[in-house]
Amino acid sequence: MISFSPTEEQQMIASMVKEFASDEMRKIYRECDESGEIPDSIIDTAWKMGLISSNIPEDYGGFGGEHSAITASMIVEELAWGDLSMTIHILCPALFSYPILEMGTETQRKKYLPLVCAEKYTAATAALIEPHFGFDPCSLLTSARPDGNEYVINGEKCYVPLAAEADFLLVYAAENGSSQGFIIEKGTKGLEISEREKNMGIKALPTYELSLKNCRVPKENRLGGPKGCDFNRIMNCSRVALSAMAVGVAKAAFEYSRDYAKERIAFGEPIASRQVIAFMLAEIAIEIDATRLMTWEAAWKLDRKEEATKEASLVKAYSDDMAIMVTDRAVQILGGHGYVREHPVELWLRNARGFPTFDGMAMV
Amino acid sequence: MIDFEPTPEQKKAIKVAREFAEEQLRPVGRYYDEQEHENPQELIEKMWEKRQEDTLALGLDVTAALRIEELCWGDAGLFLCIPGPGLGGAAIFASGTKEQLTRFLGHFNEGGPKWGAMAMTEPACGSDTSAIATTAVRDGDEWVLNGEKIFVTWGKRAAENDESLVVVWATVDKSAGRAGMKSFVVPAGTPGMRVEKLEKKLGIRASDTATVIFDNCRIPFDNILGNPEVKKLDKSQTKGFKGAMATFDATRPIVAAMAIGVGRAALDFVEEALKNEGIKIRYGTPRQKLTALERDVMEMEAHYKAAKLLTLRALWMMSQFQPNNLESSMAKAKAGLAVTKITQKAVEIMGPLGYSRKHLLEKWMRDGKINDIFEGTGQINMLVTARRVLNYSRDQLK
Numbered sequence: 178m179i180s181f182s183p184t185e186e187q188q189m190i191a192s193m194v195k196e197f198a199s200d201e202m203r204k205i206y207r208e209c210d211e212s213g214e215i216p217d218s219i220i221d222t223a224w225k226m227g228l229i230s231s232n233i234p235e236d237y238g239g240f241g242g243e244h245s246a247i248t249a250s251m252i253v254e255e256l257a258w259g260d261l262s263m264t265i266h267i268l269c270p271a272l273f274s275y276p277i278l279e280m281g282t283e284t285q286r287k288k289y290l291p292l293v294c295a296e297k298y299t300a301a302t303a304a305l306i307e308p309h310f311g312f313d314p315c316s317l318l319t320s321a322r323p324d325g326n327e328y329v330i331n332g333e334k335c336y337v338p339l340a341a342e343a344d345f346l347l348v349y350a351a352e353n354g355s356s357q358g359f360i361i362e363k364g365t366k367g368l369e370i371s372e373r374e375k376n377m378g379i380k381a382l383p384t385y386e387l388s389l390k391n392c393r394v395p396k397e398n399r400l401g402g403p404k405g406c407d408f409n410r411i412m413n414c415s416r417v418a419l420s421a422m423a424v425g426v427a428k429a430a431f432e433y434s435r436d437y438a439k440e441r442i443a444f445g446e447p448i449a450s451r452q453v454i455a456f457m458l459a460e461i462a463i464e465i466d467a468t469r470l471m472t473w474e475a476a477w478k479l480d481r482k483e484e485a486t487k488e489a490s491l492v493k494a495y496s497d498d499m500a501i502m503v504t505d506r507a508v509q510i511l512g513g514h515g516y517v518r519e520h521p522v523e524l525w526l527r528n529a530r531g532f533p534t535f536d537g538m539a540m541v
Numbered sequence: 542m543i544d545f546e547p548t549p550e551q552k553k554a555i556k557v558a559r560e561f562a563e564e565q566l567r568p569v570g571r572y573y574d575e576q577e578h579e580n581p582q583e584l585i586e587k588m589w590e591k592r593q594e595d596t597l598a599l600g601l602d603v604t605a606a607l608r609i610e611e612l613c614w615g616d617a618g619l620f621l622c623i624p625g626p627g628l629g630g631a632a633i634f635a636s637g638t639k640e641q642l643t644r645f646l647g648h649f650n651e652g653g654p655k656w657g658a659m660a661m662t663e664p665a666c667g668s669d670t671s672a673i674a675t676t677a678v679r680d681g682d683e684w685v686l687n688g689e690k691i692f693v694t695w696g697k698r699a700a701e702n703d704e705s706l707v708v709v710w711a712t713v714d715k716s717a718g719r720a721g722m723k724s725f726v727v728p729a730g731t732p733g734m735r736v737e738k739l740e741k742k743l744g745i746r747a748s749d750t751a752t753v754i755f756d757n758c759r760i761p762f763d764n765i766l767g768n769p770e771v772k773k774l775d776k777s778q779t780k781g782f783k784g785a786m787a788t789f790d791a792t793r794p795i796v797a798a799m800a801i802g803v804g805r806a807a808l809d810f811v812e813e814a815l816k817n818e819g820i821k822i823r824y825g826t827p828r829q830k831l832t833a834l835e836r837d838v839m840e841m842e843a844h845y846k847a848a849k850l851l852t853l854r855a856l857w858m859m860s861q862f863q864p865n866n867l868e869s870s871m872a873k874a875k876a877g878l879a880v881t882k883i884t885q886k887a888v889e890i891m892g893p894l895g896y897s898r899k900h901l902l903e904k905w906m907r908d909g910k911i912n913d914i915f916e917g918t919g920q921i922n923m924l925v926t927a928r929r930v931l932n933y934s935r936d937q938l939k
């Protein structure tokens with residue numbers, strides 16, 4: 178039956194995450210953006226909430242909860258409301274573990290899933306994006322060629338979060354024209370991680386370019402073994418996750434600019450009492466709600482294991498535009514004050530601009 | 542639990558409505574567009590039959606929205622000919638007493654086709670409903686109505702068909718402002734109520750949009766909906782006005798559902814035409830690799846989806862007895878804009894096929910536009926949304 182109410186459990190999880198976002202992330206996000214560093218302590222605190230391990234079956238050391246894209250979308254939205262860099266940092270191990278959970282062989286699940294159930298945060302990541310114009314996840318330039326008992330992987334990747342910190346990477350490469358995942362351990366010969374990237378936004382999150390030069394991995398490291406993976410589904414999970422993040426960032430910008438507009442007096446009245454400003458805020462509110470509902474619908478399809486490419490790619494494109502529209506207007510509503518770094522809206526604008534570029538964030 | 546799956550009954554309702562749209566509305570839509578003001582008598586009788594069987598019943602809930610989408614996919618103008626309590630009924634639901642509900646609507650489904658219209662708009666005021674000048678004066682056991690109402694949907698049908706009714710908004714006390722605004726049920730054929738004019742319109746031409754004159758029109762005292770008292774001392778008492786606004790909370794998502802149906806029709810037309818040309822919309826392809834055409838179609842699809850989900854949410858909230866004033870205005874604002882954008886873009890994309898009256902697409906563009914105007918213009922719905930999100934009164938945000 179068509180219904181829009183989250184379950185009690187979902188409401189509980191979302192409000193727990195929201196509390197964390199507001200009590201912890203919101204206290205330090207500006208500092209983190211300026212320094213480029215996120216303190217370990219906050220990552221550890223987040224880790225203790227068990228956002229990933231709660232979805233891993235008990236057999237692999239998790240809490241055996243149901244892995245739901247809708248629930249994850251809610252978590253991601255609340256985290257991203259707190260801060261986008263920290264969100265990606267906190268959930269980065271999911272980029273590695275969720276595809277293994279869903280599509281890995283039994284050996285892969287046994288070997289790697291306990292990792293994300295450990296008491297302490299262990300970095301693991303995935304590498305998808307490539308540093309060239311016209312990047313297309315479905316026709317990757319990075320290649321995987323079978324050679325005896327191994328795969329030989331060649332190519333370049335960028336925007337790989339925590340690549341230097343991660344012990345394990347899931348690298349996506351083209352094998353006979355189809356995109357497949359390959360598990361590569363840190364220190365594998367031929368895997369070279371460059372210096373940390375410098376980006377316009379998500380500055381607190383370490384991301385890296387990396388290159389793979391005749392990197393050899395055992396055959397059993399192919400995600401899903403001989404069956405391979407459902408790459409399309411991984412992409413759809415990424416689209417849904419990024420849409421949820423966009424909603425979170427936009428919501429932050431909306432709330433801040435709305436409150437500001439009610440306080441700021443110009444020509445004797447709060448600027449919010451002028452229709453040009455008020456209508457911007459109304460449109461923002463409408464678009465945020467619409468995007469959230471579209472995100473949920475796509476997530477709902479994923480949870481039902483249905484083909485979701487249409488829904489997921491529609492909401493991804495829509496949320497890319499929505500986030501930039503919202504954060505840009507937030508800056509505009511604050512005027513000159515929106516442009517200075519004393520207020521957070523410029524940070525949200527920089528972060529939101531990244532959404533059309535971000536890809537491969539399958540953390541729902 | 543969040544769920545987007547219609548119930549089996551809803552799926553059946555969708556199917557039945559779609560069949561009706563395909564078989565009964567689409568084939569004659571063009572005719573009644575061109576023959577403005579010709580009454581589709583035969584069709585109306587079929588509609589009335591289906592309504593009585595409950596297959597075309599239109600409440601104010603999710604099921605109704607799903608049905609309406611299909612029916613307006615068929616034809617929005619003809620959809621507005623479907624007999625039923627309509628906007629008049631919605632007003633009675635929102636402000637009437639139990640007794641009034643039974644008296645006015647209890648037998649609505651029986652006998653011949655009938656309609657319920659709602660007359661608010663006047664020549665000098667549309668969006669600013671609080672400025673209406675039509676008066677209701679008590680005279681013993683009766684009310685005497687005087688004034689001119691324009692743009693009344695179903696105005697002619699409701700005023701002239703036996704047992705139909707017009708709910709008319711009037712002021713019982715101008716000096717009391719909004720508190721003096723009350724609604725009255727005027728049964729069809731009441732002396733002093735007459736239809737003066739039928740508008741010629743851009744679209745939804747099958748729908749009658751009438752000027753209704755009230756000239757010393759007398760109705761029984763207990764035809765006033767809600768409380769007849771005007772609390773003169775307390776001007777903040779705006780119950781009558783609130784009744785009008787509560788009606789909108791229910792009807793705005795319904796109008797949004799109409800918009801969605803027309804938008805869907807245009808999208809289907811475009812997608813079918815592209816398919817025939819062997820053009821596939823490549824969902825999942827990076828945006829920078831898509832053609833401009835693909836990006837347009839995807840954007841249209843996204844607007845359609847956004848509007849639909851907002852609409853279903855607004856109606857779902859109502860069925861949960863949650864206040865939905867914000868959400869219904871959001872849905873209406875979005876859907877009105879979405880159908881406008883979708884249909885105009887579709888005409889552009891289809892080029893010669895879009896502009897020609899050989900196809901229905903140009904008609905849908907004309908039909909769809911009304912959804913951004915009636916039941917509160919796009920701007921008025923933005924205003925309501927803005928007031929809600931800012932927590933501003935109507936004085937703080939004009």
Ligand SMILES: Cc1cc2nc3c(=O)[nH]c(=O)nc-3n(C[C@H](O)[C@H](O)[C@H](O)COP(=O)(O)OP(=O)(O)OC[C@H]3O[C@@H](n4cnc5c(N)ncnc54)[C@H](O)[C@@H]3O)c2cc1C
Nearest residue numbers: 659660661662666667668692693694750915916918920939
């Ligand atoms: C086909 C059709 C059917 C209709 N059916 C009915 C019916 O059944 N019953 C009924 O009562 N009415 C009906 N209407 C009337 C309809 O609801 C009004 O036309 C509508 O509310 C707008 O009022 P108006 O035309 O007087 O425009 P105005 O109120 O004069 O508005 C003109 C423009 O100014 C904008 N505007 C007005 N106020 C503001 C503001 N405060 N802030 C920003 N912008 C503003 C409006 O958005 C619009 O763009 C119908 C109209 C049509 C065309």
